[in-house]
Amino acid sequence: MAQEDQPNQVNQPSQQSQPNQPSERHLEALKPDHLSPAHTEKKAEDIAVTKTQMATARCFVSAMLAGAFIAFGANYFLVFLGDASMPFGAQRLVGGLVFCTGLVLVLCCGAELFTGNCLMICGKLSNRIAWSGMLKNWVVVWLGNLAGALVVVLIVWGTNEAAMAGGGVGEAMVSVAASKVTPEWMTLFFKGILCNVLVCLAVWIGFAARTIADKVLGIILPISAFVACGFEHCVANMFFLPMGCIMHSLDFGAEVAGADLLNFGGILYNLSAATLGNIVGGALFVGVAYWFIYHPKTKEGGKTA
Secondary structure, eight states: OHHHHHHHHHHHHHHHHGGGSOOHHHHHHHSOSSOOHHHHHHHHHHHHHHHHTSOHHHHHHHHHHHHHHHHHHHHHHHHHHTOTTSOHHHHHHHHHHHHTHHHHHIIIIIOOOTTGGGGGHHHHHTTSSOHHHHHHHHHHHHHHHHHHHHHHHHHHHHHTGGGHHHHHHHHHHHHHHHTTTSSOHHHHHHHHHHHHHHHHHHHHHHHHOOSHHHHHHHHHHHHHHHHHTTOOOHHHHHHHHHHHHHHHHTTTTTTSTTGGGOSHHHHHHHHHHHHHHHHIIIIIIIIIHHHHHHSOOBOTTSOBO
16 A cells, blocks of 8 residues: 555655746746837838738828827927927927827827838838838828828818917917928938937837837837927928918918928928938838848748848
């Protein structure tokens, strides 16, 4: 009997040690609650493929929504700037925070934003999409963003919002727009580069996030940074510049330096520099860089390194 009981006694310690062994569920719980950079790069490629497969009409309407969302954030920013007595630092900090409204809506509600779509370059570098598909998406989305921003411009004009704060909001609309047409073209171009480096990093964080709270918190610092620094975002400028033109024609900002440059030529001047700068900043400095670092490389024979 003692010999028959011995196997059970031998096995007993191993049975007791099993609860101390980490299970798959426990190991999963220890993982960070976000995608790794490598998985985020793969997700950026997958999203690029999906975007090129979207029907043109749907893509355009989705882009209109994104243009309107960014305009909402830009308009919020202008209302805040209507208080000219606010110290510069507080104005930049809080103004940057309220502007985040736009990208929060884009990433959380879903819409096609030109500056964020510069990350589609990851899909092209992996030969998962064609140049023609990517460039078509960029053109359709840019035009859709413009259309959506202009719709909001007309609606905001109809609200007589410029009269708020004793006309301070209208003055801010002209002042912000004038500050975007007076610098040198190359200055605007470099501001566009830095702007979309920060915007695409915010979008990258959004790709990696698993919850709405993650997305919102991840967006705040990069977006508020580019706004506080006065960098150039072509989609935001699709709202700022036409809004400033209309307000100037209504005699707001008559004393603002450079306000006379607020016309169709001034809008094209800024958007050409900002758009090209945004492409370089987002596609090259973020998309290409992260693809180079994290995309699985293949050795000879087609095996993944």
